[in-house]
């Protein structure tokens with residue numbers, strides 16, 4: 001699978017989970033906690049495969065073309081913010097007064113980051129890599145994802 005198509009499919013899957021969690025009533029703590037676990041797993045795996053495979057490949061290519069890779073540095077920083085919020089939520093009881101607010105901020109962070117990736121980074125990647133290269137990268141991403149999913153059980 002093409003790397004960009006794979007990463008975009010991940011983004012859409014997380015957005016579906018966001019919709020699910022947003023449709024819950026304020027007091028649906030158990031369901032909120034359960035859906036958060038799925039969001040957490042999806043985002044953790046996605047961030048990991050981007051950070052270990054996609055971003056380094058992108059960075060390497062921009063370096064070779066002597067273009068700046070500011071986009072990648074920014075992406076790493078945004079991931080760090082997302083992960084910090086995931087860690088806060090992991091440590092919190094879903095019935096906590098601040099749980100909804102933290103979840104809301106998490107979703108805003110992710111939405112912003114996804115938009116940046118899809119409108120800038122991925123667009124640039126399409127110019128930097130040909131289809132064959134994107135397919136090869138996609139295979140690497142898929143294999144890493146499967147490995148992480150297997151390890152999670």
Ligand SMILES: [Fe+2]
Nearest residue numbers: 050075113117
């Ligand atoms: Fe990302």
Ligand SMILES: [Fe+2]
Nearest residue numbers: 007046050117
């Ligand atoms: Fe992403």
